[in-house]
Amino acid sequence: MKPKLAVRNLHLHYGTKEVLKGIDLDVPENNIVALIGPSGCGKSTLLRAMNRMHDLNPEAKVKGKILLDDDDIYAPGKDVVAVRRKIGMVFQKPNPFPKSIFDNIAYGLKIAGENNKQKLHAIVERTLRSSYLWEEVKDDLDKSALSLSGGQQQRLCIARAVAVEPEVLLMDEPCSALDPISTARIEELMLELKKQYTIVIVTHNMQQAQRVADLTAFMYFGEVIEFAPTRQLFDAPQMELTANYLSGNFG
Amino acid sequence: MRQNSLQQRLGLNTLRFFVLLVLLFLGIILWEVFSKGSGVINSGFLFDYPRKGMTLGGIFPTIMGTIFVTLVTTIFAIPMGIATAIYLSEYANDNGINRLIRASIRNLAGVPSIIYGLFGVAVFVQGMGLGSSVLSSGLTLGLLTLPYIITTTEEALKNVPHSYREGALALGATKWEAIWTNVLPSAVSGIVTGSILGLSRAAGETAPILFTGVAFYLRYLPGSVYDSFMAMPYHLYILSTQHHAIEEVRPLAYGTALVLLSLVFVLNIIAFIIRYRYRNFNKARI
Numbered sequence: 001m002k003p004k005l006a007v008r009n010l011h012l013h014y015g016t017k018e019v020l021k022g023i024d025l026d027v028p029e030n031n032i033v034a035l036i037g038p039s040g041c042g043k044s045t046l047l048r049a050m051n052r053m054h055d056l057n058p059e060a061k062v063k064g065k066i067l068l069d070d071d072d073i074y075a076p077g078k079d080v081v082a083v084r085r086k087i088g089m090v091f092q093k094p095n096p097f098p099k100s101i102f103d104n105i106a107y108g109l110k111i112a113g114e115n116n117k118q119k120l121h122a123i124v125e126r127t128l129r130s131s132y133l134w135e136e137v138k139d140d141l142d143k144s145a146l147s148l149s150g151g152q153q154q155r156l157c158i159a160r161a162v163a164v165e166p167e168v169l170l171m172d173e174p175c176s177a178l179d180p181i182s183t184a185r186i187e188e189l190m191l192e193l194k195k196q197y198t199i200v201i202v203t204h205n206m207q208q209a210q211r212v213a214d215l216t217a218f219m220y221f222g223e224v225i226e227f228a229p230t231r232q233l234f235d236a237p238q239m240e241l242t243a244n245y246l247s248g249n250f251g
Numbered sequence: 252m253r254q255n256s257l258q259q260r261l262g263l264n265t266l267r268f269f270v271l272l273v274l275l276f277l278g279i280i281l282w283e284v285f286s287k288g289s290g291v292i293n294s295g296f297l298f299d300y301p302r303k304g305m306t307l308g309g310i311f312p313t314i315m316g317t318i319f320v321t322l323v324t325t326i327f328a329i330p331m332g333i334a335t336a337i338y339l340s341e342y343a344n345d346n347g348i349n350r351l352i353r354a355s356i357r358n359l360a361g362v363p364s365i366i367y368g369l370f371g372v373a374v375f376v377q378g379m380g381l382g383s384s385v386l387s388s389g390l391t392l393g394l395l396t397l398p399y400i401i402t403t404t405e406e407a408l409k410n411v412p413h414s415y416r417e418g419a420l421a422l423g424a425t426k427w428e429a430i431w432t433n434v435l436p437s438a439v440s441g442i443v444t445g446s447i448l449g450l451s452r453a454a455g456e457t458a459p460i461l462f463t464g465v466a467f468y469l470r471y472l473p474g475s476v477y478d479s480f481m482a483m484p485y486h487l488y489i490l491s492t493q494h495h496a497i498e499e500v501r502p503l504a505y506g507t508a509l510v511l512l513s514l515v516f517v518l519n520i521i522a523f524i525i526r527y528r529y530r531n532f533n534k535a536r537i
């Protein structure tokens with residue numbers, strides 16, 4: 001099967017420091033792929049390369065290809081905005097905008113030119129329902145999103161990303177700031193979203209990777225050491241580094 | 252241990268002393284102006300022209316002149332200052348030239364206002380042929396406030412969390428959309444406060460308008476931006492140092508000072524209200 005998202009020999013330098021050293025990774029459609037590895041190995045850097053977030057940083061130099069449906073997102077003249085609309089991102093720290101709950105969800109739609117009130121309302125309700133937030137906030141849509149709890153904020157951010165209907169969803173440690181109950185809700189949500197979207201998630205939580213991911217990639221010092229179906233990677237790692245990491249010998 | 256706590260007490264009391272000293276000076280100034288000026292304030296003082304060589308009548312044209320020229324300053328300096336700040340904070344990268352530009356802007360804030368006045372004469376009054384006018388003075392005052400507006404706006408923009416920008420970009424916003432719909436609204440209170448404080452400083456300046464448009468006495472309000480005007484700070488200067496009967500007009504001088512102070516005070520109150528409303532809105536930010 002053709003991968004939805006394919007990373008091909010990707011190198012990334014911050015100034016003179018090489019942080020990604022030739023990454024290859026195939027993300028199949030409607031799968032969840034987890035990136036694990038010790039702190040500083042380049043997981044966030046790789047994830048951010050997948051929707052060209054490094055464009056903002058003049059220090060970061062990217063070489064190689066990332067193909068979305070066989071189409072290189074780094075091709076010269078490529079419309080970055082269109083790429084980001086297809087590849088959404090949820091950040092480690094919930095980052096709702098200082099606007100109302102409604103406006104947070106509608107933000108991406110509005111800048112895409114959708115101004116029809118009824119349509120916006122319908123989409124806001126649908127996405128809030130799909131992220132299990134509707135019952136909690138349906139009477140407070142005009143309230144500031146900053147008044148929500150951390151877990152609610154993160155579900156709002158996921159809903160906000162889903163509202164623009166991307167094809168791929170990138171999540172950088174989306175549960176690291178949340179309690180077990182909020183985490184469970186978000187995992188549940190991811191399994192639901194997987195039916196429509198392709199998801200790449202960075203996580204330090206090994207249990208979480210095993211609960212949600214179809215495939216897991218173990219990264220070490222800017223390289224993908226092992227990439228395999230999650231069960232296989234955790235139960236029978238092929239590489240010694242992977243085995244050491246999983247048994248807690250370092251990192 | 253004992254030694255330390257003694258030092259601590261001594262330090263704290265020294266600080267207290269200086270704070271009180273500053274407050275004392277401020278209080279004396281306000282008291283002076285208020286007690287000596289409030290006697291002449293009535294509707295005639297506010298709405299009449301000066302009469303009998305400024306020994307009688309009111310200061311109406313100076314109030315209108317100051318408001319008019321400050322408006323021109325606002326229209327010129329605020330959009331330009333904010334635009335410059337947006338460019339410097341969001342677009343300009345951190346290379347040598349841009350660092351030089353930033354440093355120059357900071358330094359411009361320290362240039363004496365009389366220098367701005369001379370520059371205004373050379374460039375606006377003579378160079379561009381705008382003559383001695385509200386426009387020339389407004390632009391000169393605008394230049395004076397620009398560094399202030401630019402630095403405070405840049406500061407306000409820098410304080411907007413980076414995650415607001417990234418969050419917007421990740422949803423398919425262009426850089427400009429992220430700035431316009433997300434960064435600017437979060438920085439509004441800082442921008443407005445800075446701008447208003449800058450303008451209130453401009454409204455009280457004498458030197459920059461001295462050669463560029465202010466007049467000693469006019470019988471009419473300026474009809475367009477190309478006319479000269481009267482202004483409160485200059486009027487105050489005349490009444491307190493240049494008048495032939497200084498002792499006689501002293502109460503009028505204090506009255507003018509009081510009105511000028513009140514204008515500045517009102518501007519500051521407005522800044523406070525705007526900041527307060529936006530703070531309420533953003534309060535839940537952790």
Ligand SMILES: Nc1ncnc2c1ncn2[C@@H]1O[C@H](COP(=O)(O)OP(=O)(O)OP(=O)(O)O)[C@@H](O)[C@H]1O
Binds near residue numbers: 038044
């Ligand atoms: N903006 C940057 N400029 C320079 N170096 C950076 C920058 N961001 C990250 N790095 C470096 O790149 C390397 C990889 O960082 P990255 O954030 O991708 O790690 P990570 O695997 O996500 O770690 P963690 O699990 O702690 O989040 C680190 O050595 C880090 O110091």
Ligand SMILES: [Mg+2]
Binds near residue numbers: 043044045172
């Ligand atoms: Mg990271």
